[in-house]
Amino acid sequence: MSERVVELEILRYDPDQGEAPHFQTYSVPCREDWVVLDAINYIKDELDRTLSYRWSCHMAVCGSCGMVINGEPALACHAFVRDYPDKIRVEPLHNFPVERDLVVNMDDFIGKLTSVKPWLIAKDPKTIDEGAYRQSKAELSVFKQYTACINCLLCYSACPQYALNDAFVGPAALALAHRYNQDSRDVGRSARQDVVASNPGIWECSFVGACSEVCPKSVDPAAAIQQSKIASTGDYFLDFLMPWRNKSAQSGNDE
Amino acid sequence: METIDTDIAIIGAGGAGLRAAIAASEANPGLNIALISKVYPMRSHTVAAEGGAAGVIKDEDSFDNHFNDTVSGGDWLCDQDAVELFIHEAPRELTQIEHWGCPWSRDEEGRVAVRPFGGMKVERTWYAADKTGFHLLHTLFQTSLKYPGIRRYDEYYSTDLVVVDGRCQGLTAIEMRTGQVRFFRAKAVIIATGGAGKVFPFTTNGAIKTGDGMAMAYRAGVPLKDMEFVQYHPTGLPGTGILITEGSRGEGGILVNKDGYRYLQDYNLGPPDPWPRKKAMELGPRDRLSQAFWHEQQKGRTIETDYGDVVHLDLRHLGAAKINERLPMVRELAMSYVGVDPIEAPIPVRPVVHYTMGGIDTDITTATNVAGLYAAGECACVSINGANRLGSNSLTELLVFGSLAGRNAASYVQNGAQAANETVVNEAAKAAQQRVLELFRRKGSGESIAHLRRDMNTTMEAGAGIYRSEDSLQSCVTQMQALRQRYAYVELTDKSNVFNTDLIEALELGSMLDVALTMACSALERKESRGSHQRLDFTERDDANYLRHTLASFAADQLPTIGYSDVTITRSQPAERVYGGSQE
Amino acid sequence: MSRPYIRPVSRTGWWLAQPRYVRYMLREISSLFIGGYMLIMITGLYRLSQGPQEYAAFLTALLGPAGVAYALVTLVFAAYHTYTWFIVTPKAMPLVIAGKRVPGPLIVAAHWLGFAVVSVALWLLMTAGGA
Numbered sequence: 001m002s003e004r005v006v007e008l009e010i011l012r013y014d015p016d017q018g019e020a021p022h023f024q025t026y027s028v029p030c031r032e033d034w035v036v037l038d039a040i041n042y043i044k045d046e047l048d049r050t051l052s053y054r055w056s057c058h059m060a061v062c063g064s065c066g067m068v069i070n071g072e073p074a075l076a077c078h079a080f081v082r083d084y085p086d087k088i089r090v091e092p093l094h095n096f097p098v099e100r101d102l103v104v105n106m107d108d109f110i111g112k113l114t115s116v117k118p119w120l121i122a123k124d125p126k127t128i129d130e131g132a133y134r135q136s137k138a139e140l141s142v143f144k145q146y147t148a149c150i151n152c153l154l155c156y157s158a159c160p161q162y163a164l165n166d167a168f169v170g171p172a173a174l175a176l177a178h179r180y181n182q183d184s185r186d187v188g189r190s191a192r193q194d195v196v197a198s199n200p201g202i203w204e205c206s207f208v209g210a211c212s213e214v215c216p217k218s219v220d221p222a223a224a225i226q227q228s229k230i231a232s233t234g235d236y237f238l239d240f241l242m243p244w245r246n247k248s249a250q251s252g253n254d255e
Numbered sequence: 256m257e258t259i260d261t262d263i264a265i266i267g268a269g270g271a272g273l274r275a276a277i278a279a280s281e282a283n284p285g286l287n288i289a290l291i292s293k294v295y296p297m298r299s300h301t302v303a304a305e306g307g308a309a310g311v312i313k314d315e316d317s318f319d320n321h322f323n324d325t326v327s328g329g330d331w332l333c334d335q336d337a338v339e340l341f342i343h344e345a346p347r348e349l350t351q352i353e354h355w356g357c358p359w360s361r362d363e364e365g366r367v368a369v370r371p372f373g374g375m376k377v378e379r380t381w382y383a384a385d386k387t388g389f390h391l392l393h394t395l396f397q398t399s400l401k402y403p404g405i406r407r408y409d410e411y412y413s414t415d416l417v418v419v420d421g422r423c424q425g426l427t428a429i430e431m432r433t434g435q436v437r438f439f440r441a442k443a444v445i446i447a448t449g450g451a452g453k454v455f456p457f458t459t460n461g462a463i464k465t466g467d468g469m470a471m472a473y474r475a476g477v478p479l480k481d482m483e484f485v486q487y488h489p490t491g492l493p494g495t496g497i498l499i500t501e502g503s504r505g506e507g508g509i510l511v512n513k514d515g516y517r518y519l520q521d522y523n524l525g526p527p528d529p530w531p532r533k534k535a536m537e538l539g540p541r542d543r544l545s546q547a548f549w550h551e552q553q554k555g556r557t558i559e560t561d562y563g564d565v566v567h568l569d570l571r572h573l574g575a576a577k578i579n580e581r582l583p584m585v586r587e588l589a590m591s592y593v594g595v596d597p598i599e600a601p602i603p604v605r606p607v608v609h610y611t612m613g614g615i616d617t618d619i620t621t622a623t624n625v626a627g628l629y630a631a632g633e634c635a636c637v638s639i640n641g642a643n644r645l646g647s648n649s650l651t652e653l654l655v656f657g658s659l660a661g662r663n664a665a666s667y668v669q670n671g672a673q674a675a676n677e678t679v680v681n682e683a684a685k686a687a688q689q690r691v692l693e694l695f696r697r698k699g700s701g702e703s704i705a706h707l708r709r710d711m712n713t714t715m716e717a718g719a720g721i722y723r724s725e726d727s728l729q730s731c732v733t734q735m736q737a738l739r740q741r742y743a744y745v746e747l748t749d750k751s752n753v754f755n756t757d758l759i760e761a762l763e764l765g766s767m768l769d770v771a772l773t774m775a776c777s778a779l780e781r782k783e784s785r786g787s788h789q790r791l792d793f794t795e796r797d798d799a800n801y802l803r804h805t806l807a808s809f810a811a812d813q814l815p816t817i818g819y820s821d822v823t824i825t826r827s828q829p830a831e832r833v834y835g836g837s838q839e
Numbered sequence: 840m841s842r843p844y845i846r847p848v849s850r851t852g853w854w855l856a857q858p859r860y861v862r863y864m865l866r867e868i869s870s871l872f873i874g875g876y877m878l879i880m881i882t883g884l885y886r887l888s889q890g891p892q893e894y895a896a897f898l899t900a901l902l903g904p905a906g907v908a909y910a911l912v913t914l915v916f917a918a919y920h921t922y923t924w925f926i927v928t929p930k931a932m933p934l935v936i937a938g939k940r941v942p943g944p945l946i947v948a949a950h951w952l953g954f955a956v957v958s959v960a961l962w963l964l965m966t967a968g969g970a
Contacts, residue, residue, distance in 0.1 A: 001561045015842035016751040033494065033592070045705035049748035049757045054294075056461035059497045059588060061389055062298045071857065078591065097843030099432060100754035105843050106295070110409075118397040120356030132353040134365040138938050140358060147358050147390065151297050160860060163848045176397070183356060207927065208863045223930035230931060432841045753841055 003029045006081060008039055010051065011091040013098050021098065023089075024048075030081045036088060037065055037076035040102075053102035060216055063152035066093050067102055073154035073214045093157040095166070109153055112169050115195045116177035121188030139184040146179035146224055148217040155211035155221055167200040171211035171221035174202055178224035181231070189231070197232040205229075256427075256688050257437050261289040261406075262668050263661075264426060264441035266413045266468055268292035269299030270388070270653030271632025271660070272447035273395040274348075278661025280402040286665060288405045289439055291428055293412040293463065293759070296396045300449055300461045301653065304388025305500035305584065307380035308650035310345035312369055316377040318342050323827060325648060328374040328540050329612075329641020330786035331802065331829040332481065332822055337619045337637045339825065341648075341655050348654035349381050357394040358383050371505045373646045374540040374834070380647040385502050385584045391650055411437070412759050413467065415687035416444065416475040416628065419675035423628040426471070427687040431759065434752030436691055438684040442672035443627045443664040446472055447657065450611035450633040453763075454771045456712035457563075458608040459491050459498035468634045470766035472615045473773065477623045478806035478818070480636040482613035482770070483778035483788045486644055487721055489544035491607030492592055493562035499604055501646040503585050504537040506577065508570045510544070511601070512556040518566070522547040524834050539834045542643040542787040545606035549721045560603060567601035574598075606721060610649060612640045612787065613777070616806060616820075621660040627672055629664050631656040638804065641822075642786020694761060699746025704761050707745065711738055711764075711771055719775050724791045728779040732814065735772045742768055773807035773815050780817045781805055798829050866923050869916035876913045879906075925950040 006028050013021040026047055028039045037055055044051050054064040058077045065076040068091040070084060081088075096104035126133065155171035162168045177196045181189045195201055205225045212222040238245065263279050265272050268290050276290045292299065311321050321342040326333050353359055353367065360382050362368040372380040383390035399405055411428040414436070418424065425441040448468025452460030473479050489510070490499040504510075512518045517527045519536040524543060527536060537544075548566060551557050557564035570578060570585075575598045578586055582597075589595045589602045615630040617623050617637055623630055632653050639652060674680070718731025742765060749757035783797035784790050802822055807815040854860040879901070886897035900906055928950060929943035 013844050014751050014753065015840060015844070016753050021844055021846075033594075044756075045703075049704070050751070052749075052754045052756045054298075056294065056298050056300065056463045057303050058461065058495055059303060059592075061386070061584075062300075062302050062461060064294065064298045080591070094846070095848075097845050099841060099843050100751070103754045110295075113397075114400045117401070119401050120354070120398070122354065126354060128347050128350050128354070132350050132359070132367050135361055136365040137361050137363070138935070139365075140361055141940070142935075144358060147393070148386075149393075150302075150389075151295075160853055160863075163853060164850065180356065183358075185356065206867075208860070209927065210857075210859055210863075212930075213859060220930060222927075223933070226927070226931035227933070 001032050003031055004081075004086070006030045006039060006084070007087045008043065009087065009089045010040075010043075010102070012051075012101055014050070014100055032082060034081045035077050036067075036069055036074075036079040036081060036084070036090065039081060039088075040076060040090070051102075052100045061150060063150035066152040066154050066157065067091065068094060068157060073157040075152060075154070075216050078216055093153055095156055095159070095163045096153070106153065108166060109151070109156060109170065109173070112173040113151075113176065116169065116173050117188060117192050117195075118173075118176045118180060120180060120183065120186050121191055123185060123187035133185045135184055142184070143179050143182035146175050146182065146219055149175055149179075149219045149221075150217055152216065154214045154216065158210035158214045160208055160210065161204050161206060165200070165204060168204040169195060169201045171225065174205075174228060175219055175221035175224040178228050181228070189235075193232070193235070196228060197235070202228045202232060256684065257435065258684075259289065259437055259439050260287075261439060261441050262286045263443045263445065263664050264289045264291060264439045265445045265447060266291050266426065266471075267299070267447035267449060267632070267634070268296035268396075268407070269447060269449055269632065270301035270391055270395060270650065271657035272299075272445070273392070273399050274654050274657030275445050275447060275631060275661035275664070276405045277395070277399055277402060278658040279665040280404040282662050282665035283669060284402070284404055286404050286668065289408055289441065290399070290405055291408045291411045291413055291426075291439065293410060293431070293467070295409045296399075296407070297393060298463070299392060300464055301388045301392040301650070303459070303461060303498060304391075304650055305385045305498060306372060306502040306505065307370060307382035307387045307647045308349055308391065308654070309372065309375065309379050309645070309647040310349040310381055310651055311342065311379050312346055312367065312381070313377060313379065316379050320377050321345070321375075321379060324375050325639065325645055326641070326827045327830070327832050328645040329638075329643055330796065330832060331798070331824075331827070332484075332638065332641030332785060332804070334619070334638050334823040335825040335827060336823045337639045340619060341639045341652065344655040344658075345651045348651065348658060352391060352394055352654060355394050355398045357390055360384060370502060371538060373501050373504070373538045373544075375645060375647070380505070382502065385500050385582050388650060391653075412762065413471065414691055414762060416471050417680060417683045417687065418475045418625055418628070419679050419683055422626040422673065422675055424675055424680045424683070427684055427691075429691060429758075431754055434755055434758075436688040438681075438688075440680070442668045442674070443629065445621075445660045445664050446615060446628070446630040446634055447632045447660070448634045450614070451767060451770045452608045452611065454711065454715050454767050454774065455485070455608040456709075456716050457491065457496045457605070459488055459496050460608070465763035465767050466611070466634070466770035467763060467766045468630070469614055470769040472623065472628070472630065473769055473807075473809050475625060475628075476809065477625055477628065478616045478808045479770070479773045480613055480616040480804050480806055480820070481638060481642070481777070482611075482773040482807055483719075483781050483805060484612035484642050484786060485608055485719070485774065486541055486610040486612060486787050487545035487606035488609030489541055489548060489606050490568050490604040491609070492588070493560055493565050493603055493605050495592055496607040497588055497592055498609065499568060499585055499588065499602060500582075501541075503568065503570060503582055504535075506570075506581050507573050508537060508568050510537055510604075511567050511569055512551050513558045514556065518551050518556065519544065519547055522550065540643055540645060540832075541609075542789075543834065545721050545787075546789055548606050558603065563605060565603035565605045568604045569601040570597040571599070571601070610644055612636065612638070612642065612644055613774070620663050621656055622663065627667060629660040631660040636804075642788060691762075695747060695750070695758060697746055700744040701746065702741050702744045704745055704757070704764055707738060707741055708764055708767070711735070711767060714738065715771055715774070719778050722789050722791050723778055725779070728775060731775045732772070732779060735768065735775055736814070739768050739772065769809075776815050776817055777805040777807050796829075802829060865916075866920055869920040872913040872916045873920070876910070879909075921954065925954075
């Protein structure tokens with residue numbers, strides 16, 4: 001198998017060393033079938049032990065290795081070196097504070113994810129003995145694609161609204177809210193409404209669509225948000241015309 | 256050193272850890288539960304599991320069937336009382352997670368669907384497309400967010416257990432963001448840190464599977480049980496080791512050698528009936544399939560590639576529609592990582608290390624020999640998997656034993672867990688902190704962590720691979736000891752306090768060296784072949800001498816002490832493991 | 840010591856960083872031109888109310904080089920907006936008929952068909968009525 005020498009230009013930052021963030025270049029002999037993560041691992045193992053980054057599964061399912069590679073948010077384990085030129089610039093995800101090198105602070109996302117109540121609020125609570133809920137293939141297909149989110153945060157890195165206003169709840173969190181709202185077993189839309197159908201929620205989105213373009217799992221968060229806007233608008237008018245509906249809205253937590 | 260007080264501390268936030276946290280919080284919402292993990296929960300390796308989770312559900316199935324499949328699959332090394340408990344709890348746990356929103360795949364009537372799986376005589380593997388582990392993990396993680404009693408400590412690397420007077424008092428962990436060691440003072444600790452596949456070079460396991468929890472318990476005086484039993488999954492991609500799920504064989508995939516011949520029929524797994532057929536050869540147990548590969552390799556019938564020898568997994572006959580509906584992830588992985596579209600061509604695969612049957616010795620309640628210390632999931636060995644695990648039993652295992660550990664730890668705390676003398680405990684915590692500081696400050700001799708790790712990988716694959724011998728194992732043990740000595744001279748290049756992965760990798764390497772040594776020593780002493788432990792010099796199963804569990808106990812600066820414990824046999828006496836058509 | 844570094848984002852120039860952002864801004868800017876064209880139309884109505892002479896002057900200006908140039912630019916922007924709008928309609932309103940999801944391209948094609956029908960009808964209306 002042939003090898004190609006690739007120059008990786010990586011953004012470094014170590015607050016303990018007191019330096020400002022700066023780029024550092026490494027020459028890496030890459031095999032044909034390598035991904036950028038393999039090149040980064042090579043750097044860590046052979047050239048520079050001080051490079052910090054997150055990774056685990058190497059198969060695009062754990063979501064750890066999100067980075068910006070030649071300007072585009074990508075999973076390092078799914079970015080094939082064969083698709084890149086001889087110079088590859090690697091930076092941490094945009095729009096998150098950088099803790100160290102390629103490691104960003106994800107606290108904001110975790111908080112937002114929690115705030116949309118991403119758990120099943122059962123329409124018709126059952127005991128275990130009563131068995132599983134019935135759900136048709138058609139009902140499953142309505143929300144299935146939105147379950148595929150691996151929380152890699154490439155969408156937050158791509159979203160200019162999140163870049164300009166970090167109060168925005170953001171694509172992944174809103175897509176997961178939509179996943180539960182669309183699940184036939186769930187009845188929690190009104191419980192999630194305060195956060196989801198708010199100004200920093202779906203209404204901050206101006207449908208740039210960058211999130212869906214970079215999503216490695218084809219979740220299509222942009223679609224989830226637009227559908228949520230339509231549903232929410234419908235709710236708004238129905239609530240106006242029939243204020244008695246949803247008076248018994250659940251609090252959103254299981255007993 | 257900052258002390259964090261909590262009722263229960265759970266190390267590891269994968270399937271078992273999350274399930275334990277939820278179970279403990281449901282048992283007593285007033286409990287403080289610290290969920291500590293070196294990665295964010297959704298990165299845990301449960302996420303990579305694909306095929307499914309087993310639980311009796313069909314009318315034509317029975318608990319007896321699941322019991323017998325599991326016990327024979329484990330080559331009779333399973334503790335049968337534990338298996339009994341496991342199979343009964345299985346459908347309940349799988350139903351519970353469905354109630355929590357898990358998007359199980361459905362049949363035409365909207366009921367949960369099941370698929371055939373290796374070693375299971377009746378279909379009972381619940382599945383969510385071919386990403387079951389992913390869906391289980393995310394369902395558990397998202398559900399865990401609604402319990403105020405669960406407080407997460409994400410990206411805290413646990414280093415040592417604090418055990419005083421035979422009772423667990425908590426643990427020390429490095430807050431990776433700041434590099435500071437924290438002492439978690441806990442009344443009960445549950446270890447759910449997963450397996451140790453990274454000890455080997457070719458593995459489906461992610462970077463984080465370094466056996467840290469096993470090593471922590473081991474150093475604290477808990478024996479590691481049945482460590483010689485390491486499962487090779489027959490179908491991993493060459494090079495990366497990426498898992499190609501058993502589900503692809505469950506849907507009808509076949510394995511062929513370089514002559515296009517379904518070679519498994521030569522190894523008592525046949526006959527090679529056309530699909531569909533529940534007892535099809537390709538659905539034999541994993542140990543047998545991996546061993547068959549080794550034999551084909553010896554005969555020169557495997558296909559050479561840049562990444563070693565492979566065989567072919569052929570899915571073409573399933574057709575595009577079925578592949579896209581049932582195995583979309585398999586298709587994507589094959590196309591991305593080996594440039595093969597399974598609709599058009601067979602996928603190159605080879606056996607890769609996948610699962611650690613052995614682990615922290617626990618009883619049927621998930622308790623260890625240290626009061627207040629529990630373990631569940633792949634890091635533990637109850638044992639329900641014995642000498643070889645059946646596919647799709649592991650995801651269920653996380654739920655059943657995770658739940659049990661959470662409940663038991665909660666009642667242990669409620670029944671008044673006694674705290675030991677505070678001064679002694681603080682001293683022990685300080686000593687643990689010192690261990691980390693010593694590594695941080697050490698002036699070594701330029702020993703490379705990466706090269707040491709690679710040498711360990713090569714040593715283990717050569718000495719303790721699919722087939723072992725007295726010579727290979729003896730040499731392995733000797734080399735592992737030498738590696739241990741070299742490890743003492745490792746020096747950190749990265750001296751930062753902020754997210755220092757050089758330090759974390761050094762600590763992980765220490766864990767792996769400990770765990771690898773127990774694997775090699777346990778294998779050396781087991782002079783028989785059983786399940787996934789196959790010896791060229793002792794080719795038969797020896798129930799008279801070895802129908803027992805191996806226990807490897809820590810002895811400082813020496814080889815682990817090897818002891819044995821009985822296997823609980825209730826109603827299934829050891830017999831011949833028979834697969835394929837002759838079972839009809 | 841953890842000391843997170845926050846990379847600055849240019850509030851005016853952020854959209855120049857990637858082609859997809861430039862395309863998005865073009866889509867959004869189309870509203871300015873279309874809004875401007877509406878103002879021209881409203882002005883036309885006003886001129887009409889003022890009398891035939893004022894209205895004739897308005898039409899002369901409208902059909903002059905500047906007017907035509909503006910109209911063409913607006914047409915291009917409007918068409919671009921229509922194109923981008925139609926392409927995303929399947930995302931906002933997924934359609935399921937008889938248990939099967941209607942493929943996106945079909946929904947988009949249906950929109951273009953409707954667009955063509957309405958455009959032809961309007962053209963006929965305009966040419967039949969006489970300028």
